[in-house]
Amino acid sequence: MRQDDVKPSIRRISLLLDRAALLFDKLDTENFDSVYPQILGAMAETKELKENLLNEHPLEELMIFEPVLAFKTKLIREKYDNTVGAFSREGKKLEKQIGCLLRKKKLINYQRYENGNQGPFKKYNLGR
Secondary structure: HHHHHHHHHHHHHHHHHHHHHHHHHHHOOOOHHHHHHHHHHHHHHHHHHHHHHHOOOOOOHHHHHHHHHHHHHHHOOOOOOHHHHHHHHHHHHHHHHHHHHHHHHHHHHHHHHHHOOOOHHHHHHHOO
């Protein structure tokens, strides 16, 4: 194997991994719909390049480049885990807020009923 044959693909993979890492740093609930597809696109292209390299060259020859790419893939994996954790925490927080609002709504409705303000059913004198 000539390293010159592999270097452009390795360089492209490295750039795609850097791009994915930067996009993960930008990712939040406001821009999720636009940024996350970009991350998926970068990762899909990375996978395709990796598969092409493995089809054209033995794994042992490609392992020369492994330390640099392994560090970058580990970084992305950590960023992914952190992002999933943050979105999960945000989802749980929203779930608690919705539950609290539903309980408040039930209390308000109960208080209305107890105070005799039964809305349109008051004239039927239900339960009294």
